[in-house]
Amino acid sequence: MSSQNKALGSSIARKFAMALSGLFLLIFLLQHLIINFTSVISADMFNAASHFMGTNALVQFALQPVLAFGVFFHLIMGMVLEMKNRSSRPIKYAYSKPEESSTWMSRNMIITGIMVMLFLGLHFYDFWLPELKTKFIDGVWNIDNRYFHELQEKFMDPVRVGIYVLAFIFLALHLMHGFQSAFQSVGFRHNKYTPIIKKVSTIYAIVVPAGFIFIAMFHFLAH
Amino acid sequence: MNLTLKIWRQKDAKAAGAIETYQVSEISEHMSFLEMMDVLNERLITEGKDPVAFDHDCREGICGMCSMYINGEPHGPDRGVTTCQLHMRKFKDGDTIHIEPWRAQAFPIIKDLVVDRTAFDRIIQAGGYVSVNTSGNSQDANAIPIPKEDADNAFDAATCIGCGACVAACKNSSAMLFVSAKVSQLALLPQGQVERKDRVLNMVDQMDAEGFGNCSNTGACEIECPKGISLENIARMNREFISASISKG
Numbered sequence A: 001m002s003s004q005n006k007a008l009g010s011s012i013a014r015k016f017a018m019a020l021s022g023l024f025l026l027i028f029l030l031q032h033l034i035i036n037f038t039s040v041i042s043a044d045m046f047n048a049a050s051h052f053m054g055t056n057a058l059v060q061f062a063l064q065p066v067l068a069f070g071v072f073f074h075l076i077m078g079m080v081l082e083m084k085n086r087s088s089r090p091i092k093y094a095y096s097k098p099e100e101s102s103t104w105m106s107r108n109m110i111i112t113g114i115m116v117m118l119f120l121g122l123h124f125y126d127f128w129l130p131e132l133k134t135k136f137i138d139g140v141w142n143i144d145n146r147y148f149h150e151l152q153e154k155f156m157d158p159v160r161v162g163i164y165v166l167a168f169i170f171l172a173l174h175l176m177h178g179f180q181s182a183f184q185s186v187g188f189r190h191n192k193y194t195p196i197i198k199k200v201s202t203i204y205a206i207v208v209p210a211g212f213i214f215i216a217m218f219h220f221l222a223h
Numbered sequence B: 001m002n003l004t005l006k007i008w009r010q011k012d013a014k015a016a017g018a019i020e021t022y023q024v025s026e027i028s029e030h031m032s033f034l035e036m037m038d039v040l041n042e043r044l045i046t047e048g049k050d051p052v053a054f055d056h057d058c059r060e061g062i063c064g065m066c067s068m069y070i071n072g073e074p075h076g077p078d079r080g081v082t083t084c085q086l087h088m089r090k091f092k093d094g095d096t097i098h099i100e101p102w103r104a105q106a107f108p109i110i111k112d113l114v115v116d117r118t119a120f121d122r123i124i125q126a127g128g129y130v131s132v133n134t135s136g137n138s139q140d141a142n143a144i145p146i147p148k149e150d151a152d153n154a155f156d157a158a159t160c161i162g163c164g165a166c167v168a169a170c171k172n173s174s175a176m177l178f179v180s181a182k183v184s185q186l187a188l189l190p191q192g193q194v195e196r197k198d199r200v201l202n203m204v205d206q207m208d209a210e211g212f213g214n215c216s217n218t219g220a221c222e223i224e225c226p227k228g229i230s231l232e233n234i235a236r237m238n239r240e241f242i243s244a245s246i247s248k249g
Helices: A003-008 A011-041 A043-055 A057-087 A109-137 A147-154 A158-185 A193-222 B033-046 B118-125 B148-158 B165-169 B176-187 B196-209 B220-224 B232-248
Strands: B003-009 B018-024 B068-070 B096-101 B109-111
Touching: A003 B196, A003 B232, A011 A043, A011 A057, A011 A158, A011 A193, A011 B196, A011 B232, A043 A057, A043 A147, A057 A109, A109 A147, A109 A158, A147 A193, A158 A193, A158 B232, B018 B033, B118 B176, B118 B196, B148 B176, B165 B176, B165 B220, B176 B196, B176 B220, B176 B232, B196 B232
Parallel strands: B003 B096
Antiparallel strands: B003 B018, B068 B096
């Protein structure tokens, strides 16, 4: 095996790839929030933005497959790393105090990550599958005022809104560690900039999930 | 002070171990933790019982031999000290103290609290050295100018005593802090430049082969390290590794 092939399968390369996919998903999440937020401002604005994202060829056939791969890769690699990590300590400590030296968020990324992925299943069922049906089975591409109505309809159900809120709390916990950890994994650590990254990480982890929760609650309470 | 000790006992590498409970009395708060263990062992020997096996050597906090997981933390509740430098004044009369060996697949138990840490030796053998001419005409290291900041960072990394507390503290049994300290120490100095790329690739390869887990940046290793080795070293090793992987091909 060449040294490069060996390096690609190494623990550091896997963490590096995990971090890059995570950073990519962070950018996507912010973009998603901005578009969703337009639904609070104006139905027309939200419909226009959604129609653009749903029909633009670059978004649909270039960015969307990259996004799907990013999500899938992040999930699978997270599972692979977790299994390896668990096997590295076959006998657990009888008495342990991990809270003395690390945060709950950093130790439970797999739990918060799985909860977010489970939510994604519901999210795809709610929005992505109907979208695929409308476009690829029904062949309807040119109705640009249906998105806001679909959004309102979904957020009328209190159970769905409850799940939505819970999922974004898990996402916040995941991001609290994941955001700043990704920079460490790619080797970026600096006396001046790392404290700033940690602050931005905390702000992002609170503001972005809170934004999604606000939008869901806004539409639920509006009806 | 009087204490209850709950200690992991295991006859040998293949035997099943279990926690056993012991009472010790009249322990001085000025004793080190290992001296308290000596008191217990003297009593066990007097009673004709098998003393508790534990690693120790210098008892000055510099050799890296002592390795107990005390009350849920490597080297116990104090910060910046090894088990031999942990003193009984950190505990109270009547306390129950839990004592276990380092737990990691790469550190198999030899007996009781003694684990096999030769995985660290094999990682060092894979690249944790500089090749210098030792035929008598070696250049004086002090003759080579080195920026103060680099020298300080290299020295800080070099203070790693290889005790394995980082592995014991990490939820993934990752050895990244140890390996990164050794990589950093040499990567920062002029003498380490010749083998810089091969060193990081080979040491990380050996680290993975030994069965240590992946770093998930919890930071527990840095907190529990008796020598205060910084996570900065792990970030540096990540950079070194990615850079060497690309350039070595």
